[in-house]
Amino acid sequence: MEEYRMIEKDGKPVEYRLFTYENHVNGWTVRAILNPESEEFSIRTDIGMLEFALIEFITDSFDLFRSMVEERLARIIHDDYVERSRNFSVILKNKGVPDVAWDEFLPDSYQGFRRLVKPNDAVRIINGSYMILAYYDAATRSGLSLMYNVLRDDFFAERRVQNFPHLVHDFDTSSLKELEKALRKRLLPVLDEIAADRDKSLSE
Known part of the structure; x- marks a missing residue:
């Protein structure tokens, strides 16, 4: 346009x-x-x-x-x-990212957040990183993103409320198995926390 x-x-x-x-x-x-x-x-x-x-x-x-x-x-x-699978990193494939049944425990939406990125459709971003998961509420510019840095071989996450960023350490790991465990245990509670902060900011 x-x-x-x-x-x-x-x-x-x-x-x-x-x-x-x-x-x-x-x-x-x-x-x-x-x-x-x-x-x-x-x-x-x-x-x-x-x-x-x-x-x-x-x-x-x-x-x-x-x-x-x-x-x-x-x-x-x-x-x-x-067509993000066309550019899916060999490093992510070797890491085993496509082998996890992500849809079993990653909901399409939760607390007003839409899942815009999932690990099998990771997005190449910057500084040697891929965004492998994102839950986002466009109306409030709030949500959670999970990245993998191919140079450091580690997963890390960031939350945003009204587009203001904060690191989230619940998912810091270099192990795919540990990441899966953390997401099963902590994803929904972390999204609950972001939703609470989002709703609080809207009422202020």
């Missing part, structure tokens, strides 16, 4: 938006922007629980930016955010 409009926050310009692709099923977006301060073009991805720039697209040359977008962006969107 072509936009060609300036986005402002608190009365200040933050990005000139060129176009946006949106997945209407889960609300994820990929957008092309010009930063009015640095005068650099970039691609930013918003998958609900996380927003980040695709650093390989950052440039101050419009011609180079347009060329990279035309040559590479459609494939990246398709492989990384639509």
Whole structure:
């Protein structure tokens, strides 16, 4: 979708938006922007629980930016955010992630949070990490995400309430078996805690 409009926050310009692709099923977006301060073009991805720039697209040359977008962006969107199994890391496969019956104990929704990511459809993010699980309430920008860093070989989690992040240590481990145990025991209580904080923030 072509936009060609300036986005402002608190009365200040933050990005000139060129176009946006949106997945209407889960609300994820990929957008092309010009930063009015640095005068650099970039691609930013918003998958609900996380927003980040695709650093390989950052440039101050419009011609180079347009060329990279035309040559590479459609494939990246398709492989990384639509047909994610096409780009599933060999390291995750060797870790045994596809072998766990995740649907047996990971509900599709709970306490107003939708499961937007599950381990068999992990999303490549940044810094050598994949998001392997995400429960998200888009209306309040609150939820829980679980990541796996392929460089450190560890799982770690983050919670957000009104988009404000906090680390969650209930799922810190390098063992897939220990992660499964922790999720079976602690996933719903942690989501209950996030829901309580979310609802408290709405009433304040």
